[in-house]
Amino acid sequence: MRGQALKGHLDLLLLAVLSDGAKHGYVIIDELKARSDEQFDLPEGTIYPALHRLEKVGLLTSEWAAVNGRRRRTYRLTKRGRGALGEQRRVWQEFSDAIASVLKEATWATSL
Amino acid sequence: MRGQALKGHLDLLLLAVLSDGAKHGYVIIDELKARSDEQFDLPEGTIYPALHRLEKVGLLTSEWAAVNGRRRRTYRLTKRGRGALGEQRRVWQEFSDAIASVLKEATWATSL
């Protein structure tokens, strides 16, 4: 019953998955699923537009390739993309630290 | 340059802040700011509608009070609200673990 709702952190995930080399969309979905222990099972309608957007703003470049009759579009980080990965990782760290900080002062008693 | 973009985790924060007793909207904003080390500085237009929504779905109840001429609406967790807090905390944990899991396999080299 899990999977959706990425909440603004999709770009970070895509950049992270592409950080160790060029990949095409379909395999990016598979890797995100595998690396997250099935938590992120993203529909194609989510990742393709996101990849296009990241390319448009210059964080990725793409290239068409034909692998035994099937066409694939492989994406690769640009230099700016790699910079953005580091930056967004920092932002994520701050964000999750802040959430943790609010939660740690919460009261967990079942009655109050 | 910081502050916005809660990305679907606002409910968790509101429930957490209310976990140790009833509070009104304005002071919830202050507490979120303080507990998060200034990270979450939320506009009123974000939190008031969110409180109304949480009340509508039965996670909060509200009560009007007059404190020296000023009217206040104080919110309190319902039993279901306390349950939802635990549940959403669990979801947050899974979510942030999954992000961390994807990130830890990323390559951080500046050239590749």
Added chain:
DNA sequence: GTTGACACCTAGATAAACTATGTGTAGGTT
């Protein structure tokens, strides 16, 4: 010859968060 995995695409719906603006009280400053 149909099904399912592979592989891409996009228009439109949904929903959350924010912007901008409004109301009104209290208290302090000019």
Added chain:
DNA sequence: AACCTACACATAGTTTATCTAGGTGTCAAC
């Protein structure tokens, strides 16, 4: 007296990300 700031609540409307729901086409297996 007029003004400003902090307190305190409210909502209409914009924005934007993600998802839904469709579509195209290849290849291999049954």
